[in-house]
Amino acid sequence: MLKGRGLGLPALPHTIRQLLFAPLPDAHVPVKIHGWVKSVRRQKNVAFAVVSDGSHDKGIQAVFPNASQARSLTNGTSVRLEGRLLASPGKGQDKELRVDSVEVLGRSDPEKYPIQKKELTVEYLREHCHLRPRTDAVASMLWLRHIVSNSIRGFFENNGFCYVHTPIITANDCEGAGETFRIAPDSTLAPVHSGDAAPKPSEFFGHPAYLTVSSQLHLEALAASISRVYTLSPCFRAERSQTNRHLAEFWMLEAEWAFTQTVHDVCNVVEAAIKQVLDDAADKSEGSNPWSERAAKLQAEIATRDWPRITYANAVEELASFQQATRAFHFEPAWGLPLQSEHERWLAENLAKGPVFVTDYPAELKPFYMRLNDDGKTVACFDLLMPGLGELVGGSLREEREDHLSNAMRKHGLQTDQYDWYLDLRRYGSAPHGGFGLGFERLISWVGGIENIRECIAMPRWAGRMLL
């Protein structure tokens, strides 16, 4: 009765990408293609359909020698086609499928299908986010995330980093900034409706639990033993901002490493990582991608040069003198005040004309864990500002001196006993270390030229909106 099964039969059919990139088979070899109909064009005797399985941005052209074969095909229908791959006489494709037989796997009512050929607004598509990957734009964004993830992984692999998973549920609110989401088992915690009988309070973990806003503190613990770690992890902010660069749930690339001693070394790692991403996104060796042209343009503009660095103090001077001359800013730039979006944009777009690292902000403007500089008032940190986007990356040296760290906690109004474990890292073999955090959707937005980060993630969540 127990019987082994061979893997002889290929468990997975060929994708359209695999067929398009393989050598053309003999004209008599039958191939099968599976996918969704993207468009149909009927002539008197012959019909054409573009069929996509999402593996390749252009799909494949199927030619039906007998137009009646394509009778039941409408947009969105899923099909299995058998036929032969032939060199294509058409422009923009080198292979097409000459169809012998058609099997409809799943119909799609052309009257009701929500993803019509016509132009659909981003708002409409967000309301149909379970179907919007059927659009070329969202499908190619998903592949861009894939490519960029691979690129990042390769970069860190080559530099000896360990890919780790840090907790999502945490007892800490890392930055003391922004509102956090709190969690509890469904049965013991619910919004309070007046009139409800009050259930017995119960915390699943014995104390309050939150969704992480950053993996950094946990990464520091890991870097304190395996030196170099990174993660690409979901993060959460219960902010009610409705901008084109905020989400309630987003992914963050964070890296942390020991034995680094200057903020410029941290910047160098960031710069090299992002240049690697541009290289890989611009790579056309596996066919052109919708984003490869933009990535190649960015690469030509900025990847061949070193990205400038400017201290916060100098940046404020530059801003102030421009303001004095032009009164162009709504917010007055001054030492000790945060840089506003308009300031950040000006620094990247006008002053640096490209990416720029702004370093050494006043300690009060930054979280408690950043390393105090010798001047006693600034910290060894940076923000990387990009033209058209603003802040893409933030990072710093971390305060590795126990006494300085305790002081900073008190100044920031934190309870040091809650962070005893974090202080332990400074008590037992503390080491100079640093790291950074990069908003993954912002990176996708920048590389892909996608305006709103709600279009940079499969199923976006923001205040008031969470589908599926």
Add this chain to the structure above:
Amino acid sequence: MLKGRGLGLPALPHTIRQLLFAPLPDAHVPVKIHGWVKSVRRQKNVAFAVVSDGSHDKGIQAVFPNASQARSLTNGTSVRLEGRLLASPGKGQDKELRVDSVEVLGRSDPEKYPIQKKELTVEYLREHCHLRPRTDAVASMLWLRHIVSNSIRGFFENNGFCYVHTPIITANDCEGAGETFRIAPDSTLAPVHSGDAAPKPSEFFGHPAYLTVSSQLHLEALAASISRVYTLSPCFRAERSQTNRHLAEFWMLEAEWAFTQTVHDVCNVVEAAIKQVLDDAADKSEGSNPWSERAAKLQAEIATRDWPRITYANAVEELASFQQATRAFHFEPAWGLPLQSEHERWLAENLAKGPVFVTDYPAELKPFYMRLNDDGKTVACFDLLMPGLGELVGGSLREEREDHLSNAMRKHGLQTDQYDWYLDLRRYGSAPHGGFGLGFERLISWVGGIENIRECIAMPRWAGRMLL
């Protein structure tokens, strides 16, 4: 004032692994090593220390020609050593560092250091999970996660899958099974204390939000346009089980693909993926790892043969006849009842003597979304059972027929209107598809021979315990 900085200076110092695997430099070339002291041995004139930066499981032996150089070194101290790399006369190492100068970066009080050389219990280490990666066992587990993640990525990359990120915050409770965590912004939701004034109810998203228990439904939406997707994603269960294979927060590998038509094809993909993981974990080309021997043993035992499959019905027959002969089981095996742990173990350990796929369970024992077989009572699903572990993977074909799916939802007591989007996937170009979910920590436990999955994740969370 704006000035570019070259990447000329290497931004990252060399890791011990890099130095150990590079060709031996000339004896006069000074090298720097950073790391934590793991042990010190003092002789009259000379001293030895093992120093590790976590990049390599054995660290490196440092030789101090003058014992006084090692005076302030204790376990856990972080140091920068300068010296020369020499071929080592010692056993089990081919290079050692002859130290010229020592810089202590961070002391570690030998009286208080929580990670003493002596044997520490797993319970003690869980209470110090911010420091336990300093132990060899936990550090090597973290690298095993890294290796296995890479292996999985490579497997899916080679098979045309897209790596995607599915939502963590969701409106759904995927399997209708197990308790879920509910979330809300900290300020609007809190455990109800009797006597508290009832705050106004407010849901951040306008409706209840939960932590995901599985990415599957979301993956199905993506597979319905880009065909092949996978994710390695955190999942959450608010279960109070205190077993050695349950966590409140764990990572799950889930894959989903379109145009697959038999459950055996899904099993074939799972089997190939796990064999790939064994290959990569057993690979010693970059030096032996603590787990490579075990992985090689598993590989020799099971990776060279096809893993058997047995239907649930046949499995129950086998169990029943063994039970009749021996009365060995506490739970009576019978068709329609779930397989108990003792049954699963017997099937893998005694009947199959290795991994075994049990397929085609009764529909009532499985979630609503599994594809109904033609017999009208079983579903096209499988559990992969491993000796010593039990269930490692579960998967199935998914019900792609709208009417069957609606029926199954009603039978499982689900509100079909809540799953309208999921039904849409069956209304517009539905395609036969399937997939699986694999508990990542269970895989690590199995490959690494680590008994409890609390030791298979950096910072474990379970009912009553959530540190950091």
